[in-house]
Amino acid sequence: MKFGVSYNTAFNGADPGRMVEFARHAEECGFESLYLPEHLVLYPGATLGGYEVPVSLPFADPLDCLAFVAAATRRLLLGTGVLLLPYHHPVVLAKRLATLDVLSGGRMRLLTVGLGTLPGEARAVGVDFRTRGRRADEAIDVLRLLWAGGEEGVSHSGEFFAFENLCSYPKPLGVPRLPIHIGGSSRAAARRAGLRGDGYFPGGALTPEERAAQFGLARATAAEAGRDPDALEYTRWGSSDMSPDRVAALAAEGVTRIVIGVSAGDPGRQHAEMSEFAERFGLVRQEQGKSGEGQ
Template sequence: MKFAISYNTAYHGVDPDRIVAYARSAEECGFEGLYLPEHVVLYPGAAVGAMELPPSLPFADPLDCLSFVAAATDRLLLGTGVLLLPYHHPVVLAKRLATIDVLSKGRMRLLTVGLGSLPGEASAVGVDFATRGRRADEAIDVMRLLWSGGEEGVSYQGEFYTLDRACSFPKPYGGGQLPIHVGGSSRAAARRAGRRGDGYFPGGMLTPQEREAQMDLARSSAVEAGRDPDRLEYTRWGSIDMPAEAVEAYAAQGVTRIVVSPSSTDPEEQRDEMAAFAERFALRGA
């Protein structure tokens, strides 16, 4: 089992010293990676389910934040949970991700993408909310094509994106592709993970039955697409105080990575929670 940790600037703030201290503590404790969420814009009345999001929440750009973290750490993998893929142009995004990966020496490896659930956010960036699933599918294909292409360029003709012998350098660190995990809480997300993703990271509010059904769907979709379902990683949210028995139960369900977050907003208490978790699961020696 792999263990990562999240940092949400909306609730913990964007103070650079605090972000660096948090990331370094996570690295020292032995966590595999650090995840940040994304919202491009908010607006009065924006809500995720029953939870309203105050429009002044300071959601920092996750990729810029991760670049900053990469410069202050040595081995911590960089992740998004989730990056709102339909709101980014894949040609620009492919370049940004490859650049971060090169500058961090191969640590931009926990990219998780999703669709977003706020219609006003889609409207603000000029995206038809109803098309965001199809846009995400094309964006994944376009980025992978650009990362694999050589000096002769790559071409693509889709509903939303067109390439004509386009070349994108630098490539991800060491060549090859960057893993793309799919996040979400719907069966469409599970199918997308199986057909195109390197892993599935479902939301935290699903019933056990629905969670199992979605992972089965991800695996069967991979088979239908001619892909190896056993190569799909399975990431889940967990709690920082979860006992060993809970982790064993996750492992029995096929989970390969657990992402936790401190319950406290106090930096000292956060470090204590990280250290206690690391000791409980012997992360420093992993």
């Protein structure tokens, strides 16, 4: 099992010192990865998870934050949970993600994309909210096309994006393309993961039966598309007070990564929660063992 940790600027603020110390402590504890969410804009009446949210929540740009964190850490993989893909132009996004991967030494490897649930966000960037699923599918194809293309250039003509003979450099570091995980809480998201994703990261308040059905659908869709369902990573949210029994139960469901949130608001207590979790699951010892391999 791999363990990541989330950092939400909406609740922690965008203070650079606090963000760096959180990331460095996560790395010292042995966590694999750090995730940040995205919201482009909020507006009066916007609801998330069924609750109206304050419009002043400081959702900082996740890719900019991850670049900042990457410069202050050495090992942490960088993740989004989730990036709202329909609201990004894939030609621009391909460049940003590849650049971040190169500058971080190959650590932009846990991109998770979703569709977004706020119609006002779509309107703000000129996107038809009803088409965001198709737009995301095409954007994934465009990202991979640009990353794989060489000096001869690549072309694309689709419903939302069109270009001819484009060359996008730099390329992701040492790999033909960056992994793209699919986030969401619907069967449509599960099918998207099976067809196009390198992993599935469901959220939301789903029943155990629905979660199992969705992951089964993702695997079945992958198999029907001629893809290896066993290569599909399965990430789930967790909490800092999780028990070993709960983690074992998730592993039995096929989960390969757990991203925990910390409940405390105080930075010192947040660090303590991460330390306690790392000790409970032996993360520091595991990481020390990895660092000693081959020495």
